[in-house]
Amino acid sequence: MNIISPTLNDKDIIQQAAQLMVDAFREHWPEAWPTLEDGIKEVHEMLEAERICRTAMDEQGNLLGIIGGIPQYDGHVWELHPLAVQPNMQGKGVGKALIEDFEEQVKLRGGLTVTLGSDDEDNMTSLSNVDLYDDLWDKVKNIRNLKNHPYEFYQKMGYIITGVVIDANGKGRPDIFMSKRVKQ
Numbered sequence: 001m002n003i004i005s006p007t008l009n010d011k012d013i014i015q016q017a018a019q020l021m022v023d024a025f026r027e028h029w030p031e032a033w034p035t036l037e038d039g040i041k042e043v044h045e046m047l048e049a050e051r052i053c054r055t056a057m058d059e060q061g062n063l064l065g066i067i068g069g070i071p072q073y074d075g076h077v078w079e080l081h082p083l084a085v086q087p088n089m090q091g092k093g094v095g096k097a098l099i100e101d102f103e104e105q106v107k108l109r110g111g112l113t114v115t116l117g118s119d120d121e122d123n124m125t126s127l128s129n130v131d132l133y134d135d136l137w138d139k140v141k142n143i144r145n146l147k148n149h150p151y152e153f154y155q156k157m158g159y160i161i162t163g164v165v166i167d168a169n170g171k172g173r174p175d176i177f178m179s180k181r182v183k184q
Contacts, residue, residue: 001064001094002057003101008047013055016063017043017084024084028122028147032082042082052078052105056085056094064089067098069106072115078106080116099157103182115162115179116154121169124149129172132164140164154178 006013018039025032033039043066046053052069065085069078080102085094106114120128126144140161145152151161159178168175 006055014043017066020084065094065098067102077113078111080114107183112183117175118151119175121173127174132166
């Protein structure tokens with residue numbers, strides 16, 4: 001596996017990445033990138049000069065995964081957005097490798113912290129369909145994963161829950177914010 005920074009000239013990688021965005025998010029986040037055109041638009045945004053875009057490729061040039069980053073707070077903080085791994089490659093180290101590489105890219109740019117939002121639109125955690133205004137931090141402290149929500153993957157990578165946007169995706173459908181310090 002090789003991790004590279006694609007360019008606008010890498011038409012095949014862009015096409016593969018756009019299709020991955022559609023496929024990887026379809027089940028639990030169908031409104032994220034519902035069409036190939038939406039995926040292409042997102043990948044083009046990821047390739048803007050100030051952003052980070054990295055892809056994991058196999059030896060035959062097939063896309064295994066993609067990760068993107070958006071600078072915030074004068075580059076001290078970077079939003080990890082998005083991360084997508086081919087469904088048949090999930091759990092095989094591709095996402096882990098992309099995040100580790102992304103964190104190095106952030107450090108090289110002087111970043112201190114990586115943050116991300118992980119929506120719960122599909123009742124995947126115990127934070128969905130409950131009144132989070134009633135003792136929010138107790139609910140966060142006791143969060144349970146009901147349907148393989150990615151927050152546990154990010155926790156294994158050293159990220160902590162730093163907040164919740166209550167009802168971000170409609171009543172009872174929060175966005176879970178997570179962060180990690182990458183540079184002391």
